[in-house]
Amino acid sequence: MNDASAPTFAPTTWRHRFAATVLAAIGIAAIAVWPVHATTASDVAKSDAPADGETAPAAALPTPVEPPSPAVPDLSALRTALAEFQCAELEVAVGKDQRVAISGLTAGDTDPDSLALLAQDYVTGQRAAVEIERASPALCEPLTLIGALRTSNAGLAAPVSIRLEGGAGTVFNGGQDLVFDVAAPDFPAHLQVDYFTADGDVIHLLPNPLEVSGRVDAGSVRRLGERGAGGRFWSIGPPYGHELIVVIASPTPLFAAPRPEAEPASSYLPALKQALDAAPPATVATARFLKTRAP
Incomplete structure (x- = not known):
């Protein structure tokens, strides 16, 4: 039985040996190939590293892209419309947030x-922020009366103007002196200041x-209300609220005889209209609101 069984298992033993030999060869080949790839990657990594004593180059940062500045809207047409x-x-401006105010x-x-x-008609796609105060409707009548003269004045190279101490928006307190300058137009004029x-x-x-x-010379400046200057001076008093200064500049005096120093506006305005109807064409006017309050 021993002799008979030996040939039976011999081929199987050979196949196992052959398979073991083949697997061993494959394993050696795999071991031989793997270090090659590892070495190549290591070499690449080493080539990028700085040598001893050298500083690694800084990585290039992307250049930041600045957002485009918003276009500032053209407000000239809107200003013209508001002057009507x-x-x-009324004043119009562009705020820091680029919103029209x-x-x-x-x-x-x-x-x-x-x-x-109205602002939307002149500034595309934008609704303006509006903040206005209301004055007495009675102040509308003198402004309407001089409306055409104000338009003519705005077209002059050197218009007649009112310059309040403290600038536009100044609030006058009760007891404070009313002091301001009137800049004459570019022709010798007679001023009517109301x-x-x-x-x-x-x-x-x-x-x-x-x-x-x-009477003032062309382009001159006349100060009103200053104490010690030899003229009239005035102090702010009640009733407080929004009030109005009107300056009319004409080549000849508007009134042949002096008006009372103070009178009801309802008596004065018809006389003023009559005087303006007879005034020379060069006559111009300006006006300025001011706000008064209790001390």
């Missing part, structure tokens, strides 16, 4: 929503009993 509101003193004061029936809608109060009166600041002539 005769009973208002309309501010000022009105004695008429101008409403903020209408102004915001102060319309919140309660319906008008005070004629120039001419006045101490300064019977309102």
